[in-house]
Amino acid sequence: MVEGDKKARLKKVIPRILKAAISSIILYFIVYYVSSRLSPYEAFFPSYRPLTGSLTAIFVILLFAVELSYGTVFHYIFSFARSLVFLIYLVYVLNGGILFLAMLVQGTPMDIIVDVRIFLTIVIFVLVLGLAKTVLQTINFLTGKATKDQRVESLSSIEKLKS
Secondary structure (H helix, E strand, O other): OHHHHHHHHHHHHHHHHHHHHHHHHHHHHHHHHHHHHHHHHOOOOOOHHHHHHHHHHHHHHHHHHHHHOOOOHHHHHHHHHHHHHHHHHHHHHOHHHEEEEEEEEOOEEEEEEEEOHHHHHHHHHHHHHHHHHHHHHHHHHHHHHHHHHHHHHHHHHHHHHHO
16 A cells, blocks of 8 residues: 555656756756857846856756646745746846946947836836736635635535434
């Protein structure tokens, strides 16, 4: 009985682990590819490059955790954490919406200040909506689980009354 239960659990967990691993590997290669394409523009975003490795590691770990914990409340917790990490990273890399760039124009150094606060505000608004959606999905999941547990209790109490 115990060995059959272990085999059933393994059959259920192995596809999740494979899906999580494949998704994480694909995300890693996408970030690596985009990062390599952005290297010529590194002068525009000086704070971008040092954090790419750590952000990629965090995202890969969180993606693996999200995929592995699908069907549990931890799925929503890890999704929330992933969105929050991306939000913080974006605000940090864009320096709060004010970018200071140093360029050479025909041999003359030129300092440029770019204000992207409106763009950043719109992106933050969209990301906060995603966070709110995750919170509502968590509430919905927990409510459905509580309702299911109440049904099971009701059925078992009805069966006790019948006997």
